[in-house]
Every structure is written in structure tokens, then in C-alpha cells.
Ligand code: FES
């Protein structure tokens with residue numbers, strides 16, 4: 001079975017019959033002979049295959065070609081008139097930022113995105129932003145220096161053409177927001193209970209919440225992966241329960257989430273996640289059932305990532321328990337599974353850590369929102385901090401490794 005696919009590649013409109021299972025990377029290399037797009041891991045991890053789709057870097061090895069219908073794709077062969085790529089290529093060359101060059105097309109696409117999005121990025125930010133692109137040769141020093149050189153150079157000698165690219169990128173984000181508003185969707189406001197922008201060795205940060213207690217190891221079942229967590233809140237069980245059954249209030253505390261419609265116990269919306277090599281925007285529906293007597297709620301949801309077409313489903317059960325000093329404990333049992341190109345991540349420990357940290361941020365946000373209910377009206381929406389999350393998890397893993405080896 002094939003599907004008609006029409007898209008723009010490096011400014012040319014092309015149309016083909018393709019199998020729905022063909023990945024964009026294979027399509028570009030085999031159909032279009034654009035072999036500058038390299039395939040390394042083919043699992044979304046190494047970043048060698050990164051190309052731009054509608055000016056956003058994506059991993060072509062886990063993106064179906066048919067998901068790019070009507071979109072504009074830019075590969076490494078398509079930057080000849082790009083003023084920023086000219087600077088980056090020159091800097092990569094003069095800073096010895098490549099050896100075998102296998103990672104370079106993906107590195108350059110990511111570097112371009114960093115320079116456009118983060119004009120003030122320092123070395124730490126550049127390294128973190130590059131964490132989804134692996135290089136087996138250079139040790140990254142030359143790559144980081146080349147990007148920092150271009151950033152510095154653009155500060156010293158601003159280039160109107162690069163500024164135009166920057167403003168069009170800003171414009172794109174604004175347009176996306178406008179579309180969301182026009183579609184009558186409400187972006188959730190989210191809070192961060194602590195500033196996790198610096199790499200804090202403790203990374204727990206929650207001022208009033210004990211570190212989330214791990215109740216059990218993740219369990220892999222045929223239905224997915226289960227994570228059990230609990231966290232304590234300095235509020236009565238009744239207060240917490242009333243909030244936890246209020247779907248918009250729950251969603252407000254979940255970074256990256258938005259709601260489009262809400263009918264009784266059914267909610268339609270989405271959540272955007274970006275974490276290291278993983279980037280997804282799931283749209284879907286969820287329903288909630290409530291056991292008032294046992295103060296237990298079950299949230300059942302499923303959704304689909306817009307670009308990779310991966311499907312996710314989750315069943316989240318939470319129970320509120322009253323503990324000493326009028327405080328409460330929230331027990332969370334989360335069963336989740338991923339199907340499609342992103343499925344590989346569901347088994348990785350790093351994603352389980354990511355889910356745990358999301359639960360921790362969620363808990364911090366509950367405290368903020370219960371402490372000052374008006375906060376949601378006064379505080380600017382704050383996006384999920386993927387870099388801080390990534391480094392927090394990385395640090396925890398390193399610490400555990402060393403404490404085990406003692
Ligand atoms: S080939 Fe490694 S991320 Fe795509």
C-alpha cells in the first residue's frame with residue numbers, strides 16, 4: 001500500500017507515492033538521493049539524521065515521511081543561500097569541529113537552531129542543547145567553540161539577514177500560539193517551584209516538599225511500564241483531594257500541558273515534551289473516574305504525537321492519604337506505554353527518571369497553586385525546563401553510580 005506524498009525539499013516541490021512506513025531519512029536518501037542526511041542509530045538517539053521540517057530540527061530516522069505532507073524540509077544540501085549556515089560552516093572548519101564528518105550534518109542543523117533561538121547562550125547552554133547530537137570523534141570541544149564563536153561574532157557584528165531569520169523564528173512561535181488561541185484552546189499556566197536553571201548537585205530544590213519517595217522499581221508488564229511514586233504535601237487531605245479532582249487545576253500544574261475542551265469527566269487537550277533526543281507533542285483525550293470514599297481518582301488517557309505519529313496511553317491512579325500534622329500524602333501509580341517510533345524510549349531508565357521528575361515538578365506546582373490560588377492569574381506561563389531536567393537526571397545517575405561503587 002502506498003500513499004501520495006507532496007512536500008517541499010530544499011525549496012523544490014516534490015510528489016511521490018510512498019509506503020506509510022517509510023521514514024523521512026530513508027525517503028530523503030533513497031528517493032531523493034540526498035545522502036548528506038546521515039543515519040546512525042536509527043533510533044532517535046544520535047542526532048546524525050537531524051533535518052529541518054518547517055524550520056524546526058527533527059530526527060528524520062523516527063519521523064514518517066507521510067507525516068511531512070505539505071511541509072517544508074531542509075537538508076544539509078539545502079543551505080547554500082542560508083547566511084547563518086555559511087558562518088557556521090566556516091566556523092566548524094576553522095575550529096576543527098569535525099573529523100570523519102558523520103555527525104556534522106545533524107550537528108550543523110542543531111547548531112543553526114541554537115544560534116537562532118538562543119543568542120545569549122553560554123558554553124553550558126550550548127553543551128546542553130547539543131546533548132542530543134553524538135560525535136564519536138571530536139570530543140565536542142571544537143564544535144562548542146565554533147558555535148560560541150558564531151554567537152559572539154553575531155553580537156560584535158550583527159547581521160541583518162540572521163536577525164531576519166531570528167525574527168521569523170519568533171514569528172513562528174507567535175503564530176503557533178495564535179493558532180492555539182483561535183482553536184479555542186487554553187495554554188496552561190505552569191509554575192516552577194524552584195529555579196533549576198543552574199546545575200545544582202542536589203537538584204531536589206522543592207522548598208516545602210520532601211524528596212519524592214520511590215516506592216518501588218519500575219515494572220515492565222505486557223501493558224506497559226508502571227511507576228509508583230508518592231509525595232507529601234503540607235495541606236490537608238481534603239484540600240488536596242478537592243484540587244486533584246479538578247481537571248483544569250490538575251492540568252495547570254503539569255508543565256507543557258494545554259486543554260482544548262472539557263466536558264464533565266472528559267478532557268481533550270495535549271502535552272508537549274522536549275527532553276534530550278526526545279521531542280513530542282501529544283494530542284489526545286482523557287477521562288477521569290473518582291472514588292470519593294477512598295479519595296482515589298483514575299485518569300485514563302491516550303494521545304498521538306503530531307509528527308512521529310507515535311501513540312501513548314497512560315493510566316494514572318492517585319490516592320490521597322491523610323498523614324500527621326494535618327498533611328497529606330499523594331500515592332501515584334502510573335502505567336504508561338508508547339507505540340511507534342518513540343516506543344524505544346519507554347523502556348529506557350532515563351525516561352522513567354524523566355517521568356519521576358515530572359511528578360516532582362507537578363507536586364511543587366500543586367504547593368504553589370494551593371499556597372496562592374491567584375498565582376495562576378499573575379504568573380507568566382513557564383515552559384518545562386528540559387535542560388535543567390536533563391542535567392538533574394544526569395547528575396542523579398552519576399551520583400548513584402558512584403555511591404554504588406563505594
Ligand atoms: S539516526 Fe540516530 S537519531 Fe536518527
Ligand code: FES
Pocket residue numbers: 097098099100101102103104134135136137138
Ligand atoms: S566528526 Fe566523526 S562523528 Fe563527529
